[in-house]
Amino acid sequence: MKVLNCIIIDDDEIDRLTVLSYAKRFPQLNILGVFEDGEDALPLLENQDIDVLFLDIDMPTLSGFEFRKKAMTVPVCIYITAHPEHAVESFELEALDFIVKPLKMDRFEQTIQRIEAFMEIKFKAQLFDSSLGGDAIYIKEGHEQTKVKLHDILYLEALKDYTLVVTSQKRHCVLSSIGTLLKEAHFQSFVRIHRSFAVQKQFVKKINSYEIELENNIVIPIGRSYKDNLNLIA
Template sequence: MSRNTHSCIIVDDNEIDRLTALAHARQYPILDVVSVFESATEALPFLQNRSVDVALLDVDMPGLSGLELRANLMQIPVCVFITAYPDYAADSFAVDAFDYLVKPIRAERFGHTMNRIERFFDLTRKAHLFDLSLGADTVFIKDGHQQIKLNLHEIVYLEGLKDYTRIVTSMHQYTVLSSIGNLLQNQPFQSFLRIHRSYAVQRHFIDRVDAQHVHAHQFRLPIGRSYRSTLDSIGFNT
């Protein structure tokens, strides 16, 4: 996995929260914090003249909110909202939030986000090598000049990461330039069950379901709260 650094800004009107986010960010060499701002209004001119890779934004700020700032700067690849208000989650994903953290920040949860960010940038560098074509019961993954044929029934789960999807079998992982939502609209993927905004699992691989995870083959996948009822309705209740 790549250890390249990615430019980052932090925007929060609360000094303690701002310093807390900065302290967490400095624990991860993948982030190069280039500037810290007390308001979205202050950050906007800076970002209109300079590109960054990652933005860690508070939501509820005077003047211009974090959501409004993001709406003006959709070209930033990764936007993570850090807020005391969980009710803004749906609005944040409407402006293509990469993740949504609720204050106070927990080190473990922040670390999970950093791992996802690192994987995302690693995948974006590699995804141009891959293409996807669908057959009746097969997927062809194009890796450079080589085509790899996968049987659909061998795919355990899909993991979405913005515009890319990781296709995972019991032995290998592949990445295609297609969002998980678009992929699941294709008829060959109708046997996959969406269990999370970022995950879909093939039903016949599900071994058991507990309160927070689906266990499929040797993998443990998170269940999104809004998808819990879907699992219950088809008999995968704990």
């Protein structure tokens, strides 16, 4: 795994030094800077490629939320705070993890494992721009690009920020939500029938009130709030 550039921002000196001490135990983390004020860290956003933010939330000059809004291009944001009531808002700003102080080493280690898993998937699963003649997509898998023909895709399955693109031969993972994919022109032939699934109309064999059967005897559940979409399957 590549070395990840990180910054730490916390106005409490003891908490700031605790995060730094723990982070130094992981050679995959390269600490670019440690700050008590988010304003002082802003120049790094312009001059450095940053992979991970370790942020407090309640800070006097620039809150952790305000800093994150200025740094949404940073892929990983970890909040470490004494205020558990901010958890929902933190995930609305695409936080990968939310830790309630006091920070303990075992909890920090769990966060590092989560970061590693996220970055590995991000590296392996990158949806590439479209395709020859508009009939295929390219999916990055490791160091290779795999061409997947759109008419070979049976269905899409949501995995949080990722989507499985499933053909009869293989399951590909792409770094894009299912909702984002379905907005693309390439995926107009797909119908979302569940919060986690969208099917390609041409492969539908049977429909009943609670599931759809595709070719290869694949059965996909129908979500209650998506039943009206069945009218789009001719």
